[in-house]
Amino acid sequence: MRRSRSPWTLAALLVGVVVMVQALLVPLFAAPATHLAPRDLPVAVAGPPPAVAELTARLTAARPGGFAVTTLPDAAAADRALRDREVYAAFVAGSDGITLHTAPAASPAVAALLTEAAGQLSAGRPVPVTPVVPTDPDDPRGAGFAAGFLPMALTGMLAGGLLTLLVAGRRARLAGLIGYAVLAGAAGVAVLHGWLGLLDGDPWREAAAIGLFSLAVAGTVAGLGALLGRAGLGLGALLVFLLGNPLSAVAAAPELLPQPWGTVGQFLPVGAGGTLLRSAAFFDGAGAGRPLVVLAGYALVGLALVLVGRRSGGGGQPDAEGAARPAAAQVTV
Template sequence: MNAPSRRSSGESATEPVAKSPGFAAEFKDAITLRAFGLVLGGLLVQLAFVVSYVGAFHSPTPHRIPVAVAAPQQVSAKIVAQLNSLDGAPVEATAAPSPAAARQWVLTRKTDAAFLFDATGTKDTLLVASAGGPSVSQTATQIAQKIEAAQKRQITVTDIRSPNSGDGRGMTSFYLVLGWVIGGYLTATIMGMAAGSRPASRHRTLIRLAVLVLYAAVSGIAGAAIVGPVFDALGGHFWALSGIGTLVVLASAATALALQTLLGLLGTGVVILLFVVLGNPSSGGVYPAPLLPSFWSTIGQALPPGAGTTLVRNTVYFSGHAITQALWVLGAYAVGGAVLAWAASWWRERVHVDATTAEPELPLEPSPTA
């Protein structure tokens, strides 16, 4: 005997379909205040990026390019005064005691160029070091040629330290540091967004810092290998560049970890603002400081991209001269970032504990009667 059917003949065998909430409800659910704030933040970062790069690069103008002047004592002061009185102050001239000293000033980065005056003839010499920034050397050459033509004199330009053949226009240092900086803050961000992560405790922060130190060392060695043995762009300084890379990556990563622990998602935006929007155009990689507007030339060497670029260039091309400030800046970001990250995680722990202890206890429900 067949089992009785549970549906009447008029009922459909199809299950009822859930009703769509409708476009208006979906729109209200999608467009939240948080979503609007994130989109607005992205727009502001985008506009800041455009303003910063265009502002820094749209019209490079020489301003107080350091120049050494080697000339006989009776004319040295006059030449220095003439150079320093040029309209717009394109150069900052300083008398050097001898041509050899002027040359040494260029190689130790005390000056970007050296003007050697020929007291016995009409042919002078300009010494430049394009490895420190080809655009500055070219600008100094143009200024010198214009002045010499007005004085009915000739000038010979000698590049006493040019970039390596594999370094093109001397941009490898900038691109190498750019990769290290991006890798540092991106890895710190990924660690903070990893599945299962929670607001960093002090123990979690110490673990992340230990991982970042290891990552920084690997990144430094890998970057040095790429610009050295692989492409032969900055060869001959493998271990020095490995150490520099470790410091640059750690400075970027530790600072990112600190800001993200302290400010959350907003911290990531601050990192991008500092390192990308402001740090890259002011670093001196494309145009060195004497060709940048005052704002960018002032902040450049106080940020990791600028300090790192200077450190790499001067280590590879100028025997490690004029790198003390860059080392202090990067060290401050690395150590300061680590300390701030730990302090921020400790503060978050205290806030969490205080919030937990402040919650009132709920009264116990009476046990049910039999």
């Protein structure tokens, strides 16, 4: 018969949850969102050399350290840089003043911020804005894209956890992870592209990006669970959700977060997944190199850990010979 916990033990647990979990999670989620500002944000300045030099100096003086400026000869070169995901926006100097070319698909938040900055540089005069790489018309502010990413991360964590707890065989877990990734990619495109109309690229490329992201998340959780048991599942949730979600910058941009956290987030599954899906959906794959490598790394390491880790399922722990003990045998009496 299980011993009942004393009121003091329960009180200590509640205090621990508030102090150690809530007190840490609230700042972790809230702090990045309340400190959004450009930090070495890649932008271009295009036009005749004298005008480019003057505009670059004004842009740098307006926010020191805020922008990483690339100078380009003309608007056509600026638009190529936008489509290649080399910059978020381009200030184009011409005979009629400044025009702003943007890529809202890369980050609607950055496009809005730079539109405001362009107005300040032109002494308050209206600045024409040309969206070179727009978001999908059904999601002009990008809110649907950002909101759609959290459920995919949560389902990936759930899939990895369930495969660890309920499936004993290593090969069966590997098959389950690969099958889940394929289904997640197909379902993600069906919902985000076909039903909700939030994506605007090649569906096959989008499905591959979602599938790899799902495999990276589920594989990481399952791999750590196979290696460390239930503690590994908790570590996977910490890596994917508790750290990865607030640092992902899916709703903003990595260069808007306090550093080095914006960079760190791009080496975690959710941040890399958001960047990869944007590249697949709006930029014909441009800028997909690093997130592709990051997600493939998580997926391969996770699959390898599943292959060499524990075989037990059903919540049991392996005994000295590697056989699973049933969970009922572990009840404290």
